[in-house]
Amino acid sequence: MRLNTQPHRPLCIILQDFALGGTEHVALTLARAWSEAGRAVTIFCGKAEGPLRPLIEGAPVRVVEAPGGIVRQRGSVARLGAAAARFLHAEPHHSCFIPGNYHWDAIPPIRRLPDGIRPKIVAQLSSPISKPQRRGLRKAGFRWKMRRLLRGIDTLVTMSDRQRPEAARILPDVTVRAIPLPCVPDGSAAPTMAEGRTIVAAGRLVAQKAFEDLISAFALLDDPDARLVIVGEGCERPQLEALVARLGLQDRVRLPGFAAEIRPALDAARLFVLSSHYEGYAAVIAQALAAGRPVVATDCTPATHELLGDDRFGMTVPIADPAALAQAMARMLAQPAPDPMLLAQAVERHRVGSAAEAYRALLDGTPARRPQAGWQPAWNTDAEPAQTAVSA
Incomplete structure (x- = not known):
């Protein structure tokens, strides 16, 4: 599928590194699809290394490592977000893709960029909101984290229709869309009859x-x-x-x-x-x-x-x-x-081409939401502004 891209609207993907993982695989798959269709794609990362790096080899994807490098560890995604905000302030991009729950901590500094520079932010929900391992206080804490980190973004993407209503109830002021997970390559060989045991x-x-x-x-x-x-x-x-x-x-x-x-x-x-x-x-x-x-x-x-x-x-x-x-x-x-x-x-419906086009439509669609009152410039990223307590 040929995407209807707009090269003059550069897109930035925030990624900790190229480690093995479903979130990273999806992000790099989309980066390759968008760039090969003519879209200007930048991956801003903590470390430009990892076993999944070959997924974008040969593709016209720009990879920018945070100054000094940011190794995956506790608190590293928040520091990655601060570095990404400084980068996006110096080199504005039309839109920013946050792939999966692990990268949500990068959102607040990017969200606080000033009007005219702040990109449109599309984030992905990569795991179920409700699951057996998340009960009681853990469940309430996860929902509080969603409200704290995802407030003010433009769109949250769920990977299934089943997740969308629950996410929309938790984030009533955020547009929530469902896009099937892009995991089946376009043009893959036709399946054959299974044999053996x-x-x-x-x-x-x-x-x-x-x-x-x-x-x-x-x-x-x-x-x-x-x-x-x-x-x-x-x-x-x-x-x-x-x-x-x-x-x-x-x-x-x-x-x-x-x-x-x-x-x-x-x-x-x-x-x-x-x-x-x-x-x-x-x-x-x-x-x-x-x-x-x-x-x-x-x-x-x-x-x-x-x-x-x-x-x-x-x-x-x-x-x-x-x-x-x-x-x-x-x-x-x-x-x-x-x-x-x-x-x-x-x-x-899980073909890469159709999913990449659906994401492209969200990233290129409406203009970025204006920052809420009290935003701080990207270089003031030491602390999140005071939050209003929200009951879970």
């Missing part, structure tokens, strides 16, 4: 992904021909390898490491499994369906409710329940492989 999972080898649950569930399968491949790298590799050995699965479970693209592993799979304890929208579910592979997933993301409603597409199981995970995998492997084109068509 290989189960694939993917993600960082960290506790959140619950690969210990997946390996334990796989051990319960009464299927000697089944194989499990977990694509990814991370700090839990030693524990996972020890579990595989303890269960005697060395010949049936592989951990091949990080892969820049998941599609080759999906093409070789019969089934994809997401075992996480919590996720944002979980782009990998849409990517698996686009490859024509059914999915078994824990109830860790809104994507399960939106994408796995049809039994042919997959199943949703409780979080942290290896027995239920094993039963679902066995059931899916026992069924005939579904029509891969049917699964792929279900996620067409």
Whole structure:
């Protein structure tokens, strides 16, 4: 899809670094799409390095690192926002994209830029507002954080229609729009019929992904021909390898490491499994369906409710329940492989081109909101102005 871009309206993306992560992947995917369509795109970052940097190699994207560099750590995003505000004051941009919850702390200094310099601010909500791990005071605190950091922005983008009404209630003075997660590449190969009995999972080898649950569930399968491949790298590799050995699965479970693209592993799979304890929208579910592979997933993301409603597409199981995970995998492997084109068509709305165009329309649409009374210049970024207390 050719975007209707306006080169004279430069766009700035605020990014901590090029670390592995869904938020970073989406931001860089959009940066590449916009720049290749003729849009002037700047990425202002704390550190211009990380394993996802190749996603924009060869694309006409300008990368600007904060003076002195800002390493990812506690408080680093607020400092990144202060540095970005100084940069945007010196080099005004028409609009500014804040990718995901992690980067919200960068918003206040940018929001306080003076009228005529302040860019239009579009921020992204990258994880559910309500989730099992966020109850009571944690839930109230998250909503307070939303009100404090997102007040005065122009648009908040949710990744699903289910999230939009709740976000709009919390931020009644902010425009809230839903745009499907841009995670299916344009022009990707047509899916093929699944064969064999290989189960694939993917993600960082960290506790959140619950690969210990997946390996334990796989051990319960009464299927000697089944194989499990977990694509990814991370700090839990030693524990996972020890579990595989303890269960005697060395010949049936592989951990091949990080892969820049998941599609080759999906093409070789019969089934994809997401075992996480919590996720944002979980782009990998849409990517698996686009490859024509059914999915078994824990109830860790809104994507399960939106994408796995049809039994042919997959199943949703409780979080942290290896027995239920094993039963679902066995059931899916026992069924005939579904029509891969049917699964792929279900996620067409997640194509990068259509999502990039939808974001472009928001970024280029209405003029930036005028700053509220009492704004401070970008160079006065040591503290946030006094806030009015808002009950959660």
